[in-house]
Amino acid sequence: MEEKDKNKVSSEERWKGAIANLTEMASNLDSLQKLLLKKAVFVDEETFAKASLSSEQARTIKVLEQRVETLERELDAAISAAARARAEKRQAEAAQKAAELRAQEITRELENTTKVFELHMEELRAKQEEISKRDNEIKLLEAIIQTLGGKESHSSNEEVEHYGTLT
DSSP states (O other): HHHHHHHEEEHHHHHHHHHHHHHHHHHHHHHHHHHHHHHHHOOOOHHHHHHHHHHHHHHHHHHHHHHHHHHHHHHHHHHHHHHHHHHHHHHHHHHHOOOOOOHHHHHHHHHHHHHHHHHHHHHHHHHHHHHHHHHHHHHHHHHHHHHHHHHHHHHHHHHHHHHHHOO
């Protein structure tokens, strides 16, 4: 029951507020009507048409000015973006040139290393040939020594036998 009473009271308060608002609006409309009657300027059709045209042109000019401002901002943004793109392009070109120079430098280093390696290989082959040649000479000398050594030991044996018979 209390809830019904509360709803009834709040409903009455809302109606009272709505009626007060309507009364105030009626008063405001009366004041506005009196003001318009005192201050209003009545003109003929031609003057009204010219004033309407001027008003429409003023609105159009304002819209166009806003559009120009928007386009100017977009243009400024595009110019800034183009400047950034040019700067990035220059940086990329500089980085590419540096990379190309580094690649050329590395290629030269590799070519030089290859030449040095080839020289070392030639030197090693020459040393190997020299070692092989000397090895062959040593083998030949060993063979000669063995051959001569065999004759000497054969000669020595004969001398020993010869000395042995003499004694």
